[in-house]
Amino acid sequence: MGESRRAEPHLARREANFQPLTPADFLVRAAAVHPERPAVAWEDRSWSYRQFAGMAARLAAWLRERRVEAGDTVSVMCANRPEMLAAHYAAPAIGAVLNSINIRLDVDTVAYILDHSGSRLLVADPASFETARRAAAQAGVPVVLLSDSGDADCLDLLSEDFGDERFDVTGVNDEWQPICVNYTSGTTGRPKGVVYHHRGAYLNALGNVLSLGLGRGSVYLWTLPMFHCNGWCHTWAVTAAGGLHVCLDRIDPVLIHAALRRHGVTHFSCAPVVLYMLLNHPERPDRPLERRVTVATGGASPTSSLIEQLDALGIDLIHLYGLTESYGPATLCVLPEQLIDASAADKAAFLARQGVRHITASKVRVADDQGAPVAADGQSLGEIQLAGNTLMAGYLGDAPATEKAFLDGWFHTGDLAVVHPDGAIEIKDRLKDxxxxxxxxxxxxxxxxxxxxxxxxxxxxxxxxxxxxxxxxxxxxxxxxxxxxxxxxxxxxxxxxxxxxxxxxxxxxxxxxxxxxxxxxxxxxxxxxxx
CATH class of the missing domain: 3.30.300.30 (ANL, C-terminal domain)
Structure with a gap:
């Protein structure tokens, strides 16, 4: 098709054939298509997709009552509770920018994040409230406690009486508008605010659905903090698949083992340290799980011992790689069918690799100091560089750092890797390490x-x-x-x-x-x- 044909006025996009991509719409669909399907479980309570949508609608209405508008930042300091999950839909739906804060940060750092992000208000769960209260006072931001006690001074989202509250997306006019701002760990200074857009969150969520094999029968256990890269976008991915979110508001091996069996969990994500905690806990069950579970992990390469023990427990491992700036996972390494019956040592050698890009991560390369791709020989070392739709818009209020990160048209990760002959990457170290x-x-x-x-x-x-x-x-x-x-x-x-x-x-x-x-x-x- 020639340029002149593409420029014909009647071929321009219009409201009927173009809508901004936003992951908040996944909940609109879920509530309409399967309203009574189980959506969220926490402790001894559960909510259907109709009720979960009502929870998000209630939060969206509460934000509007406090005059939160499109573009305003809403901060939430909360463990993996249902309210944290609802915030991932309510704030974006009205066009607000969600700021999920690490619950383990100190008062001074939380105050800095509130100030730097321009937060309008802070919502905190009871466990985080004291830190949140002191930080909010320091930053001059109002703070509200989450509770289901019915206290007028608190925010109650867990009441069973949702009435006719209907969740809808009204504030997304441009898929490039910010959906959230996440702060890096700040190990070498003040943390940077990483801005995500609706388009990237939508695409990465769907990429996770396909990469992890999520579906309507999936039961996802929340061991990964939702405040970390928005739970690697699984806050939206599980809903897109129509699965069940099982919330767990603290990492406790006993609780995890119990939840795996009680709910028939099919997937969870965590750092390798959590896997070691599970396997080395004295109350670890002797018998394998009735239903095999897929765990996605990133960080240290899995050892043959770890793989053997996970296999005996009924857990299959996927090795992921990504950063805050890439919405979480950008690549994955899944054990191929020909290695299913291989030795643990052979499995470990294969799963040590970070693999290949997942389906919605556009480009991954390993380049040398001159910007040329390294040879795919498993030996030549270079930096992992990314390009595509699932990368941050940039660092909030920091143009120099943004330009440096995106130098020469690629996002520079600072991770050193080799490329194997089959195209899979394997990290060898951080530049600074x-x-x-x-x-x-x-x-x-x-x-x-x-x-x-x-x-x-x-x-x-x-x-x-x-x-x-x-x-x-x-x-x-x-x-x-x-x-x-x-x-x-x-x-x-x-x-x-x-x-x-x-x-x-x-x-x-x-x-x-x-x-x-x-x-x-x-x-x-x-x-x-x-x-």
């Missing part, structure tokens, strides 16, 4: 993968330690499965048998590893301790 020892690049992830193979090691994190002779040497922080279960000499010998000499850690520190709210190891703290 590479250890340069005597002029040699040493991958902290390579050492950690070896340490995780030791049966007494629960978690391992390796960082650079200053050295007068070599400049930097590896220092390993070890969280053992039991106190005194392994010592420095044993681990050093274990590493020497599997690594080149210059890669063997020169120091081993046995302690509990510091983690973020999503279970990631806080290496910046370990680097300070290593010196």
């Amino acid at each position: 590479i250890i340069i020892s005597g002029g040699e690049n040493v991958s902290s992830l390579e050492i950690e993968n070896v340490l995780h193979q030791h049966p007494a090691v629960l978690l391992a994190a390796v960082v650079a330690m200053r050295d007068e002779k070599w400049g930097e040497v590896p220092c390993a922080f070890i969280e053992a499965k039991a106190e005194g279960a392994v010592g420095e000499q044993e681990l050093a010998a274990f590493c020497r048998a599997r690594l080149a000499g210059f890669k063997v850690p020169k120091r081993f520190v046995f302690r509990e590893l510091p983690r973020t709210a999503t279970g990631k190891i806080q290496k910046f703290l370990l680097r300070e301790l290593a010196g």
Whole structure:
């Protein structure tokens, strides 16, 4: 079709054939198509899609009563409760910008986020309210407590009397308008506000539906915090699939094991540390789950021991990769059919990779310092770079950082990887985590993968330690499965048998590893301790 034909006036988009993409519409459809299907479960209560839509409608009306308008920021500091899920629909539906705040942050950081995001108000659950109250006072923002007590000063969304409240999307006029602003961990300074748009959230949610195999029979357990990349967009994906959200407002292995069986869970997501907590808990059930479960995880590569134990429990693993700036998952590695009956070691070797882009993530490449794609030989190292519809609009109020992140038409992740002959990527390290020892690049992830193979090691994190002779040497922080279960000499010998000499850690520190709210190891703290 020539340019002149495409320019014909009658071919221009119109209201009948173009509507802005928004994931808030998934709930409108769900409530209309299967209103009585179970939508949300929490503790001993449950809500149908009709009731869940009523919950979101009630919250949207409450926001309007407080004169929240399109473009205004609404902050929510809440664990994985039904109200947090409803906020992911109510705020976007009226055109407001949702700001989900990490419930483990300190008062000063929360106050900074409220101020930087221009928040109109803060809603908090009882567990977070004291921190929220003090931060809101510091930022000059009104704060409201979530409760189902009927108290006039609180926000009650869990009443069973939803009446004729109808949920609808009225405030989305442009799919590029902000749907939310999420703040990064801020490990090297103040956190950055990552702005998502409706279009990207819609597409990434559908990409997750297809990539994880979500459907009407799916039961998704909320172990991943909803405040983390909006639950990797699963807050919207599960609803799009017509599945059941099972809310869990704290990470407790006993509660997780019970929920897996009680609800017949089919999917959940978490950091690797949560999987280790499940497998090493003394009350772990001896028998496998009646229904096999798919778990999506990112971070440390799965070991053969982890895969063996998960398989025995009835859990299949998908390895994901992404960042806050990419709405969560951008790539995934799923075990192919030909490896289903392979050994745990072979499965672990394959699942160590971060894989290939999922269906709505447009472009992924690994490029060298000159911006050229590296050879697909599994050896050549480069930076993972992304481009496509499921990337942030930019950093709120920070044009220089946004331009730097999108330099030369690609989003620069700062993650170093290789490309295998089949096109799958495998991360070797973060740029800032590479250890340069005597002029040699040493991958902290390579050492950690070896340490995780030791049966007494629960978690391992390796960082650079200053050295007068070599400049930097590896220092390993070890969280053992039991106190005194392994010592420095044993681990050093274990590493020497599997690594080149210059890669063997020169120091081993046995302690509990510091983690973020999503279970990631806080290496910046370990680097300070290593010196």
